[in-house]
Amino acid sequence: MKLYMPVMRWNRYAVAIVFITSGMMKLVVEEFQGIFMSLNVPYAVQTLFIVALIEIACGALIAAHLYVKQAAAPLIFIMIAALYFTKLPVLLTQGLLPFLFESRLDIVMMILLLVLFQHHRK
Secondary structure, three states, X not given: OOOOOOHHHHHHHHHHHHHHHHHHXXXXXXXXXXXXXXXXXXXXXXXXXXXXXXXXXXXHHHHOOOOHHHHHHHHHHHHHHHHHHHHHHHHXXXXXXXXXXXXXXXXXXXXXXXXXXXXXXX
């Protein structure tokens, strides 16, 4: 009995669980509205809802191994926006080390998404 699972499958599951969880939290935790409003994101409440739905839907598609490349693309855009709106101010006000610490999950998720986007076959 072989317990081996290919690396790309692990990658898909890791990406999926992070984005599905993140999207669900944005929908059920009211504090996220305040966070989005404080970031000066245009149409903060509507943007939060759309981002949450995209994260859940794309995470589910990636977990199901359906349209992986197409599902990774909007998540890459979301990660770029998250780095810009939430982590870039840390870099500009607190320096490199706090920025790297605060953005570590964002950077890892971006790398995993880029791997999925570039190497997905189906």
